[in-house]
Amino acid sequence: MARATVQDVARTAGVSVGTVSRVLNGSPAVSAASKEKVTGAIRELNYRPLASARDLRRDRTMRILALARNLNSPVISEAFRGFGDAAAQAGYVSLIAPTSGDLEREQQLVDMLRNGSVDGAILFSPAMADAEVEALAQQLSVVQVCEIVDSEAAFGVSIDDRQAAFDITRHLIETGGRRLAMIGNRLARSGRLREEGFRAAAAQAGVSPRHLLFAEGEFDFHAGRRLAKELLQLDPLPDAVFCGSDTVAAGCVREIADAGLRVPEDIAVAGFDDSIQAEMCVPELTTIRQPAYEMGRVAFEALFARMTEPGEHRRGRTFLPHELVVRGSTKG
The missing domain is CATH 3.40.50.2300 (Response regulator)
Structure with a gap:
């Protein structure tokens, strides 16, 4: 049987790892009820630290x-x-x-x-x-x-960046997107995974690769505006844009509005992260929430x-x- 770990003790006691650590270190900042739960879990699991809490603290x-x-x-x-x-x-x-x-x-x-x-x-x-x-x-x-x-x-x-991008791209397609664009960043590992998810969702839905557009830049507001401006020079225009972050999406929405177009009636826009920018944007952004x-x-x-x-x-x-x-x- 595998030796019990500090995570096992925390789960059994129903407390955080930090609380277990404080009990092991003899901290007074632990309630009597929590201490009783932890010590009970230690006995139940026969948990044995690799060294005493006092020695651990002295050596660190x-x-x-x-x-x-x-x-x-x-x-x-x-x-x-x-x-x-x-x-x-x-x-x-x-x-x-x-x-x-x-x-x-x-x-x-x-x-x-x-x-x-x-x-x-x-x-x-x-x-x-x-x-x-x-x-x-x-x-x-x-x-x-x-x-x-x-x-x-x-x-x-x-999070699973590829699956998250797949999910939001599928939403854009299911709500009418046919000429899809993505504003991403291939320098970031997460950016490359999100592009994979974007393309996979489009392929699964039967969207032709010639109807997919990709614009690359940093994950910031000004890059979102600049890259959206490039997309707005195209004919025909994209009807849905997936942005690699909410900040980029906010810049994209601003540029679309300045061009006299409406979001989402003319062009739908989705972001990523569910940051405060998602709710500050007008209209508020569809996005992926990361925990x-x-x-x-x-x-x-x-x-x-x-x-x-x-x-x-x-x-x-x-x-x-x-x-x-x-x-x-x-x-x-």
């Missing part, structure tokens, strides 16, 4: 490094919040470090993990190559969130296991469920 910095290219993405910001909240509940401090995609800067920060200045690292869209992430994760405590490289050693949590906060929380639990029980860490990836949110920017 209680700091975690969080790396991201930037903090502009609403999804990454919300995932950071989920990760940071879970880390704080377990007594850890999160050191957030934007890298702007600078590989040298990223390597300097990762050296903090190699030399023991931090106990673990969470990676959002790293600039390093897949093989480097794999090698790092084989030796040290690392997890990935949102943008996940192909690595068996490094656990990652995200960003939960992704951050799940990532911390996996990282906590790697830091405290090296032989029990999770590998591969976990997809959390996404949701198609239909609003006024599409028909139906």
